[in-house]
Amino acid sequence: MSDKKFPAKMTGASRRAFMAGTAAMTASLFLPKSLRAADFPTAEVNTTGLAVTDDTVTIGILHSVTGTMAISETGSVQAEKLAIEQINAQGGILGRKIEYIQEDGASDWPTFAEKARKLLVNDKVASVMGCWTSASRKAVLPVFEQHNGFLYYPTFYEGLEQSPNVIYTGQEATQQIIAGLDWVSETKGAKSFYLLGSDYIWPRTSNKIARKHIENFLPDSKVVGEEYYPLGHTQFNSVINKIRLRKPDVIYAIVVGGSNVAFYKQLKAAGIDPAGESPMVLTISVTEDEIRGIGGENIEGTYACMKYFQSLQNENNLAFVKAFKEMWGEDIVIGDVTQAAYLGPWLWKAAVEKAGSFDVDKVREASPGIEMTTAPEGYVKIHENHHLWSKTRVGRAQADGQYEVVFETAELVEPDPFPEGYQ
Amino acid sequence: MFADYSMSELGAIFAMQGFAGLILFSVFVLMALGLAIIFGQMGVINMAHGEFMILGAYMTYLTSNLFEAYLPGLFSMYFFVAMIIAFFASGLLGLFVEWAMIRHLYKRPLDTLLATWGLSLILQQLYRSVFGAREVGVSIPDWMMGSLPLTDLVEIPINGIFVMVLAVTISLAVYYLMFRSSWGLQVRAISQNRVMADAVGINTAWTDRLTFGIGCGVAGVAGSAFTMIGSTGPTAGQLYIVDTFLVVVFGGAGSLLGTIASAFSISQAQSIMEFFLSGSMAKVLTLLIVVGILMIRPQGLFTLKLRK
Numbered sequence: 001m002s003d004k005k006f007p008a009k010m011t012g013a014s015r016r017a018f019m020a021g022t023a024a025m026t027a028s029l030f031l032p033k034s035l036r037a038a039d040f041p042t043a044e045v046n047t048t049g050l051a052v053t054d055d056t057v058t059i060g061i062l063h064s065v066t067g068t069m070a071i072s073e074t075g076s077v078q079a080e081k082l083a084i085e086q087i088n089a090q091g092g093i094l095g096r097k098i099e100y101i102q103e104d105g106a107s108d109w110p111t112f113a114e115k116a117r118k119l120l121v122n123d124k125v126a127s128v129m130g131c132w133t134s135a136s137r138k139a140v141l142p143v144f145e146q147h148n149g150f151l152y153y154p155t156f157y158e159g160l161e162q163s164p165n166v167i168y169t170g171q172e173a174t175q176q177i178i179a180g181l182d183w184v185s186e187t188k189g190a191k192s193f194y195l196l197g198s199d200y201i202w203p204r205t206s207n208k209i210a211r212k213h214i215e216n217f218l219p220d221s222k223v224v225g226e227e228y229y230p231l232g233h234t235q236f237n238s239v240i241n242k243i244r245l246r247k248p249d250v251i252y253a254i255v256v257g258g259s260n261v262a263f264y265k266q267l268k269a270a271g272i273d274p275a276g277e278s279p280m281v282l283t284i285s286v287t288e289d290e291i292r293g294i295g296g297e298n299i300e301g302t303y304a305c306m307k308y309f310q311s312l313q314n315e316n317n318l319a320f321v322k323a324f325k326e327m328w329g330e331d332i333v334i335g336d337v338t339q340a341a342y343l344g345p346w347l348w349k350a351a352v353e354k355a356g357s358f359d360v361d362k363v364r365e366a367s368p369g370i371e372m373t374t375a376p377e378g379y380v381k382i383h384e385n386h387h388l389w390s391k392t393r394v395g396r397a398q399a400d401g402q403y404e405v406v407f408e409t410a411e412l413v414e415p416d417p418f419p420e421g422y423q
Numbered sequence: 424m425f426a427d428y429s430m431s432e433l434g435a436i437f438a439m440q441g442f443a444g445l446i447l448f449s450v451f452v453l454m455a456l457g458l459a460i461i462f463g464q465m466g467v468i469n470m471a472h473g474e475f476m477i478l479g480a481y482m483t484y485l486t487s488n489l490f491e492a493y494l495p496g497l498f499s500m501y502f503f504v505a506m507i508i509a510f511f512a513s514g515l516l517g518l519f520v521e522w523a524m525i526r527h528l529y530k531r532p533l534d535t536l537l538a539t540w541g542l543s544l545i546l547q548q549l550y551r552s553v554f555g556a557r558e559v560g561v562s563i564p565d566w567m568m569g570s571l572p573l574t575d576l577v578e579i580p581i582n583g584i585f586v587m588v589l590a591v592t593i594s595l596a597v598y599y600l601m602f603r604s605s606w607g608l609q610v611r612a613i614s615q616n617r618v619m620a621d622a623v624g625i626n627t628a629w630t631d632r633l634t635f636g637i638g639c640g641v642a643g644v645a646g647s648a649f650t651m652i653g654s655t656g657p658t659a660g661q662l663y664i665v666d667t668f669l670v671v672v673f674g675g676a677g678s679l680l681g682t683i684a685s686a687f688s689i690s691q692a693q694s695i696m697e698f699f700l701s702g703s704m705a706k707v708l709t710l711l712i713v714v715g716i717l718m719i720r721p722q723g724l725f726t727l728k729l730r731k
Contacts, residue, residue, distance in 0.1 A: 068658050071556045199703045229702035232662040234653040235450065237443035237583065238697035244439075244576070245432060258662060261558060261654030269580040269652075271570040293558025293654050 035353070037095030045094055045357045051124040052358050057096045059084075059345075060103060060119035062130030062140070067107025071257075073132045075289060076154055076341035077102070078328050080129045083345035086323065093349045094356075101125060109139035116140040120147040126358045127152065129344040132337070134158060134202060141166070150360045152344030155337050156284070156306070158205035159417040164364060167347060168387045170340040171307050172417045173209050176284050179392035180305025181210060181252075183407050184282055185218045190249035192224045194279070196239060196263075197254040199228035206254055206284065209422045216421065224248050229255070234262035240270045243279070254285045261290075264298045274397070275301030287335030288401060296401040308339040308377040309395045309403040320376035333401065339376050346372055347382065379412070387415030435576035436698060444694030446583035449590035451686035453648060454663050455670040456597060456679070457641035463677035464614045464634055466532050467525055470539040472667060473660025474546035475639045478516060479509030479646030480655040481554060484561045491562065499564040506589075506647045513643025514636045521635040526628065543660070550657040558656035567651060582651040589648050593641060594683065600637070601679060610634055614677065673713050675723025684724050689713065 042054050051058035061080055063073040081100075088097045101123050103115040112131065119125045120143065127150040131137045134157050144151050144165040151166045159172035184190040193214050197203030207226060214221045224246045227239055243251060251272075255263050267274070267281070274281040281302040288310050291299055310321060310333060320342065324334055347370055352358055355366035370382045381389045389412035395403025428436065458472045469475075486505035490498045520542065528535045567585060570578040601607035609630045612620040621627050646660075653659065674685030689709060696705035717723070 068661075070551070071558065071656060071658075074556050227701050230706055233702065233706075234649075234662060235443075235447050237446055237580070238440060238694055239702060241436070241439040241443060242698065244578075245428070245436065258558065258654035258656060258659055261560075262652055265563075265582075265652055266580065269568055269570065269582045271572075271578055271580075289557065291560075293560055293656065295560035295562060297562070298560075 035091065035093075035095050040094045040356070046359065047357070048359050048361075049124060050126045050358055050360075052096065052126060055096060056099050057093060057126050057358060058099045058101060058123065059348075060116075060123065060125040060128040060130065061100050062103050062105055062112065062115055062119060062128050063132065064105045064107040064136075065102075066104055069105075069107040069132055069136075072289070072337070073105075075335060075338035076129075076132065078332075079154075079324070079334075079338045079342035080345060082324055082327050083342050085327070087345055087349055093352050094358075098345070105131070105136055109133075109135050112136040113139045113143050116143040116149070117147070120144070120149040125149070126352075127348050127360075127363070129154075129341065131155070137161075137166075148360050150348075150363060152348060154341035154344060156340075158202045159419070160205070162385050162387075162417050164386070165360075166386060167344070167367060167382065168415075168417075169343045169347065170337060171390060171392070172387055172415055173206050174416045174419045174422065175307070175387075175390060175392055175413045176305055177206060177210050178213050179409050179413060180282060180284065180303070180394055181213050181218065183305075183394050184250055184280065184303070185221060187407070188249070188277075188280060190280065191221050192246075192248045193221065193250045193252050194224055194243050194246060194248035195226040195252045195254075197228050198231050198233075198256045198259060200231060203228065203254045203256070203285075207252070209419065210252060212422045229259065231257065231259070233259050236263045236266045237270070240267060240272065243272070244270070248279050251279050251281045253281055253283045255283075256285050257290075258293070260286055261293045261295075264294045264302070268298050273301065274299060277301060286397075287337065288333040288403065289335040289338075291397060291401045292333060296397070296399040299397045300399045302397045303406070304395050304397065304403060305392065306336040306395070307390045307392060308336045309393065309405055310334045311395070311402045311405060312376065312378075312393075314376075314378060316374050316378070317376040343372065343375055343380065343388075346374070351382075381412070383415050385415060385417060387417060389414060432576065435574065438573070438577045440694050440698050442577075442579050442583065443697075444691045445587060446580075447690035447694055448687050449583075449587040450649070450652075451666065451670050451690050452590045452594060452683060453586070453641075453645035454667045455674070455682050455686060456593060457638040457645065458667050459671050459674070459676075459679055459682040460597065460601075460641065461635055461638035462671055463679065463682075464610050465529075465631060467528075467635070468532065468536040468539065469638070470536055470664065471520075471543035471546060471660075472639075472642055473662070473664040474543045474550075475513045475517065475642035475660075476646030476649065476663060477550065477655065477657070477660040478513050478546070479506075479643030480561070480650045480659070481550065481559075482509040482512045482643065483647040483650045484554075484559050484655060487562050499566055502564065502567070502647075506644050509643040509647035510640040511643075513646070514640030517639025518632055518636040520639075521632045525635060526631065529631070547657045547660070554657070556657060558654050558659070561650040561655060563651055585651070586648055589644070593644060597641070597679065606630065606633065669710075669713060673717065673723055675725040678723070678725040681723055681725030688724075 046052040063077050064070050084098045105112040129152045131153050132155050153166050154169050156170040156176055195207045197207055211223050214223055284305050286304055350370045351363045351366045355362040367382050368384045372380050392409045392413050393405050394407040396406050398404055461467050461469050483505040486508055487501055490501035567582050570580045572578045609625045613627050670686050674681030693705055693709045696708055
């Protein structure tokens with residue numbers, strides 16, 4: 001099988017040499033690199049009893065590696081482990097190597113909460129990288145607030161949330177949706193939109209924002225249809241018929257998971273080829289990961305609106321993709337969320353070094369304004385509201401399963417988890 | 424509701440939705456037929472039915488890769504080979520499972536539910552270990568993509584027609600096996616009165632095993648066909664299992680004709696409501712109607728007359 005989940009790791013000298021090589025490139029630019037643990041006595045950098053010794057600091061990784069979400073969360077775990085390896089290879093944080101305790105949320109929200117409590121109360125981890133679905137995040141949120149833990153959350157999500165105990169490294173809804181809609185309106189002259197999604201909170205909230213934007217901010221534009229199908233639905237013939245009758249300029253599809261495969265195969269079989277662009281297909285839920293299941297030839301020509309694509313041609317990303325493949329296998333693909341997960345350990349490192357302490361309150365205080373110039377997606381910065389400033393990009397799917405970037409915003413887009421006029 | 428459309432559009436809507444309904448009907452028949460054979464004739468509640476389908480899908484994936492690598496010239500025909508391989512792979516696994524597990528549970532029908540549910544979890548993990556957690560893409564030959572235009576508005580997807588033809592073929596084959604072959608006679612005799620069948624010299628153990636095997640084999644063919652329209656991942660089988668049971672229970676356990684009638688009525692109701700309401704609403708209403716009818720007629724649409 002070509003699709004190995006955990007290929008054998010590189011071993012020994014070649015790997016260490018390689019890590020040291022990339023370390024120079026991906027080093028955080030905040031403080032001098034050679035921080036020694038001796039300069040930061042444990043009693044001073046850890047006043048709240050976290051799992052910090054003179055040589056190590058322990059963090060938690062909390063994702064599903066079993067159950068239905070394992071498909072998606074595998075990439076996040078891989079990215080977080082890569083970041084930890086690289087940070088350790090260049091000397092760790094305040095002279096301490098990062099160790100991690102990995103827990104399995106098992107795609108089950110109460111389990112997520114229980115494991116979060118275990119990590120914070122028993123293991124006293126200094127921070128946690130984790131969660132994917134909004135449901136899992138909502139389940140662990142009270143635990144993190146009660147025990148004052150610190151969570152780095154990587155998934156793009158619906159917004160309407162801001163916690164002092166969470167740093168959101170993915171996009172919230174407005175960062176992903178609005179720039180993409182503006183782009184199809186301005187450059188492609190699109191006027192009519194058909195909104196389609198899976199039936200739960202994220203697609204419905206996202207489509208609500210999309211509809212408000214189309215109706216209030218795009219000239220002469222209208223929504224000609226809006227529809228939701230249950231999760232896992234595989235029969236889209238009826239909605240494809242409706243799309244054919246209403247003749248929208250853009251099919252705005254935010255179907256998730258396995259339904260995507262059915263939707264794109266049936267769309268193409270019904271003679272609506274996204275490559276022909278009449279109508280165009282625009283999505284915010286299909287990353288390179290999903291394309292593997294859909295098949296590049298079935299989705300070629302579809303536009304996706306995200307902040308990261310594996311094909312980004314900048315030095316940071318080329319190094320990131322190379323390191324990722326060396327660690328996890330040549331034929332792996334990297335999607336938007338995987339990259340966002342990779343940012344977590346680096347942003348935490350920068351905040352800890354700025355604060356000169358592992359204490360959660362001090363790290364929180366230091367977090368707003370933290371910049372990362374070495375992110376694969378480019379420059380990012382933490383906003384007061386704990387989300388990231390980031391660019392929005394539009395990619396066009398290619399037959400080989402990669403996206404060709406056709407547009408990116410000139411400036412970083414300000415995160416706005418509680419957008420006015422869109423609720 | 425109708426006012427938004429012109430007369431010619433309405434005509435096209437009904438034509439297209441009719442076909443969409445027929446495709447859905449074919450999908451339901453393929454999904455449910457294997458389960459109906461096992462559930463109806465043997466009383467075994469096979470929760471691993473979806474995983475047998477996915478085995479067929481993975482076999483199709485492997486076959487397509489083999490053809491791409493070694494027989495690219497024959498790639499357009501690989502699907503037929505894949506379906507045969509899928510039938511035998513799922514069927515053989517079915518025979519093995521019957522021998523190793525199911526035959527010990529015939530006197531405890533509810534336990535088959537738990538045991539096969541466990542089996543489904545094991546198979547899912549097996550697929551995840553062998554094929555990876557991510558979904559795999561199955562390449563479809565070009566001739567199966569695209570659609571036949573009938574008028575300006577009405578187009579029928581070719582893969583839909585293919586699924587329909589397949590559903591009819593398999594239904595006829597199962598009908599022939601059940602009602603025209605000696606094996607079918609034995610199966611029907613056993614389901615009517617197991618002890619008496621045994622007493623008159625029918626090899627009930629072997630007939631049971633073959634029945635289970637054929638039911639699983641049909642599931643494999645269905646899974647193979649669904650690679651054209653759906654996804655292939657370790658847990659994809661779970662997507663089908665609820666709908667499949669719905670069709671079988673609504674049709675009346677034990678009746679193959681009932682299964683087909685049930686698939687037809689559910690798919691048409693769903694398809695017509697989907698066009699005028701939203702997708703989720705259509706599903707809810709379909710479920711409500713089915714529940715309503717089952718309350719009035721708990722035995723389902725059709726039932727066999729059994730000697731108890």
